[in-house]
Amino acid sequence: MKSGANGYRRGAAGASMPNPPNAPVRLKDIAQDLNVSVMTVSKVVRGCADVGAQTRSRVLARIKELNYQPNWVARSLAARRTFIVGLVVPDLMNTFFAEIAKGVASAMRPLGYDVVICNSEEDASLEASEIERLLARQVDGLILASVQPPDAEEIFAKIEARGVPYVLVDRRVSRPSAPYVGADDEAIGRLATEHLIERGCRRIAHIAGPHHPAGVGRLKGYREALAAAGLKAVEEYVERAADDATGYQAARRLLSLDPVPDAIFGYNDPAAAGAMKAILEAGYRIPEQIKVVGAGNMHYSDLLRVPLSTVDQRSTGIGEQAAGILAKAITSKRRRAGGAILIEPTLVIRESSGGPLKST
Amino acid sequence: MKSGANGYRRGAAGASMPNPPNAPVRLKDIAQDLNVSVMTVSKVVRGCADVGAQTRSRVLARIKELNYQPNWVARSLAARRTFIVGLVVPDLMNTFFAEIAKGVASAMRPLGYDVVICNSEEDASLEASEIERLLARQVDGLILASVQPPDAEEIFAKIEARGVPYVLVDRRVSRPSAPYVGADDEAIGRLATEHLIERGCRRIAHIAGPHHPAGVGRLKGYREALAAAGLKAVEEYVERAADDATGYQAARRLLSLDPVPDAIFGYNDPAAAGAMKAILEAGYRIPEQIKVVGAGNMHYSDLLRVPLSTVDQRSTGIGEQAAGILAKAITSKRRRAGGAILIEPTLVIRESSGGPLKST
DNA sequence: GAGCGAAATGAAAGGGCTTTCATCGGCGGG
DNA sequence: CCCGCCGATGAAAGCCCTTTCATTTCGCTC
Incomplete structure (x- = not known):
């Protein structure tokens, strides 16, 4: 037979x-x-x-x-290239990242690449498994806004062992050698905090992010700015959050402190937005009694309860630039893109910190 | 040699x-x-x-x-299954769709599927090409929140010719046979409009969506509700928009009409949010002078300038249910999921229409 | 101890494409 | 008139894995 x-x-x-x-x-x-x-x-x-x-x-x-x-599957197998790049972001609900995704996709499409977007939901282990799947799927490159705690070498070692080029965006994991596109987080922290100080605030609280580079860096910038202005860093004035829901909670805790803060700097816009909700609910006025600043300039920030002052990082541009770097790395022999592109963060002053002109 | x-x-x-x-x-x-x-x-x-x-x-x-x-590429070729499903949404910046994406991904992951998210940017031809790429990539199934105008048979014919199962979400393209998960758009339109009528509005304008099923259906519901209440449908009170930026423009046009509307129903939340911005800028008060209702209950709706009344459609649930149906269709022999799941839309009353209790 | 079925293993044949390299025919130059 | 070269075409060998089905080896039953 x-x-x-x-x-x-x-x-x-x-x-x-x-x-x-x-x-x-x-x-x-x-x-x-x-x-x-x-x-x-x-x-x-x-x-x-x-x-x-x-x-x-x-x-x-x-x-x-x-x-x-x-048939692209067959083609990919034979050619040993998939023309797929993976993008991992921590939170698609934060339009800052949706915007990056848009930028990446629109820059990659004309080059013939498809982008696979993954949402790690700020969960390091989910992220790790997403990255492994992407590698198993033989992506040609990776763009990562990583959730990883600073010490998580393992995943990056794996990526490098595979020889897959990658670019970090927004969150600069402790891999000095890796290409990075994003703003200098400490600068962001400083910019926001200095702005609040200028506006006369003296009890500035901070809703810091999780322990990833963006969170850590902005916190550091915040502290530097306080120090530079001779303000004491009150430990209770620093809370943790990741998005609007947790930002809301964090702000409620801050509002229960005895000398209530006269300003809150949220490490990203959703956190700041959540904070504003808590502040208004508690009966305070923004910006008269408490000023708020965020970071990221997300799509809806000027439609919020009180239009939110924020630190802009040109999110679409981040995506496009990262895509460009990655494409180059994929094509080049060395397969390792170089250097960092530091985006100059800029302050966007809206009502939540008192508006553009008058100074308090 | x-x-x-x-x-x-x-x-x-x-x-x-x-x-x-x-x-x-x-x-x-x-x-x-x-x-x-x-x-x-x-x-x-x-x-x-x-x-x-x-x-x-x-x-x-x-x-x-x-x-x-x-190596999943090789595996996919040999097994003639990729364990990838494609998801096409019109606008990732609208967190309503980001939420659907999240739902789909989280329901598919445990079943072993990866989800490839594509953003069609409300552009029918981009959407068509994205779908073709997904097919070329041999996806096992498709979930579509389609931008397609009602007459675009072609793409769906292609999908069906390939025998790839698919599920429609949120936008029910004119394919009665196709499985669908989402709310009844006419019901949404009616619900929102009736609510505004109840609150005493008589000059209710509508920012309608593009000519896709969601836009058309909600517009129809709006008109039905007006008719049922014996209100005249003023043609100038209907404008078109797709997101917050265009919603803002649309509202400005509406505000320039002579009897200024006393309410605006936006076909989705971003459009309504953009409208609120225009209204406030023009010096009107919400909800006292003009009430606003949206649809979709997007993530940031209650953090907006004025917390936005909206029609909820349980977006995460939509994603999960669609994923479930698709998974079943992929596994089953017939490869065609059946029937529609109509989500009961519910009103979420916030300040923009006068708040929960008092009736204007 | 022959016969049976189950359990464990593997051989062969692709899946649809690309890669590398050989071949073929015809042209101009020597 | 033969050589070598070029443009055009194709043969063969993979890419890495799964599918189908055959084979081998046991332990059992009667």
Whole structure:
């Protein structure tokens, strides 16, 4: 019963079943139709130069006619490139990251790459597993806004061992060698805090992020600015949060302190927005009694309860630039993009810190 | 020079180069190490039952030791399944869709599927090309919040021709046979409009969406509600928009009309949020002079300038349910999920329409 | 101790494409 | 008139894994 072993797809006979109706068209089908080799068709599909003009047009015609679509899985396997890049962000609900995703996708598309977006939900282990899946899927490159705690070498070692180029965005994990696109977090922290100091605040609280570089860096900048202004850093004035819900909670705790803060700097906009909700609920006025500043300039920040002052980091640009760097790294031999692109953070002053002109 | 044809990867000699340092570990490497067949290793990896306990543990040990990761591209080709499903949404910046994405991903992950999220940016042709790429990538299924105008049969015909199961979410394209998860758009339109009528509004304007089912349906519901209440439908009171920026513009036009509307129903929350910005800028008070209602209950709606009344559609649930249906369709023989799941829309009353209790 | 079925293993044949390299025919130059 | 070269075409060998089905080896039953 040897013939039984023949195999899958097409009936039973041999290698020549013409076109079992429902199966997608393959290179081979076209080649047989036209009495040319699979190679020739493949070359036409890929736009190789060494195909006769006449042959080419015959093939092209048939391709259109049969509506041939290359099978990218097979192509990826053979070519050892998938033309997929992975993007891992911690929170898609924060439009700051959605915007980065948009930037990445729109920069990658014209280069022929698809972007697979993953949401790690600020969960380091979920993130790790997402990255592993992406690697298993043989992505050509990775863009990461990482959740990883500063000491998590392992994942990056794995990526590097695989030789997959990657770019860090927004969160600069402790890999000085890795390419990075984003703002200087300490500068962000300083900028926001200095602004509040200028506006006359003296009891400035901070809702810090989780223990990733962005959180840590902004906290540091905040402390530096306080120190530079000769203000005492009150330990109780620093809370932790990750998004609007936790920011709300954090702010409630801050509001229960005895000398109530006269300003809150949220490490990102959702946290600051949540804080504003808590502040208003507690009956304080923004900005008269308590001023608020966020960071990220997320899409809805100026539509919020009180339009939110924030530190802009040009999120779409981050995505595009990261994409550019990654594309270059993928193509180059060295497969390691270099250096960091530090985005100059800029203050966007809205009502939550007293508005553009008057100073308190 | 026959030997030159030998091929790629591993040096030159034969099929037995042991382990060219930098290449990823393959099934074959493990098999050779252990003197078993590739098959056996493959079975262990996939958790097949018919492997001896001892062999299994030897293999497992080696897998861990060498840190073997299956190559999903090869696996997908051989198994003719990718374990990838595609999700196409019109606007990731609208957290309503980000939430759906989250729901889909979290429901699919435990089933072993990865989700590829695509943002069509409300652009029908971009959407079409994204869907084609997903098909070319051999996705196992598709979840679509489609931008397509009602007459765009072509794409769906293509999907069906490929035999790829799909589920529609939030936007019910005119394919009565296709499975759908989302709210009844006319009900949404009615609910919002009736609420505004109850609150005493008589000149209710509507910022309608683009010409997709969600936009059309909600507009229809709005008109029905007006008619039912005996209110005249003023044609100038209907504007078009897609997001907060265009919603802002639309509202400005509405505010320039002579009898200024006393209410605006935005077909989605971003549009309504943009409208609120325009209204406040023009010096009107919300809700005293103009009331506003949106739809979708997006993540930041209650943090907005004036907390936004809206029609909730349980976005996370939509994603999860769609994922469930799709997974079933993928597994089943028929490959076509059935029926629609209509989510009961519910009103969420916040300040923008006068708050929960008092009735204007 | 022959016969049976189950358990464990593996051989062979692809999946649809690309890669490398050989071949073929025809042209101009020597 | 033969050589070598070029453009055009194709043959063969993979990419790494799964599928189908055959084989081998046991332990049992009767």
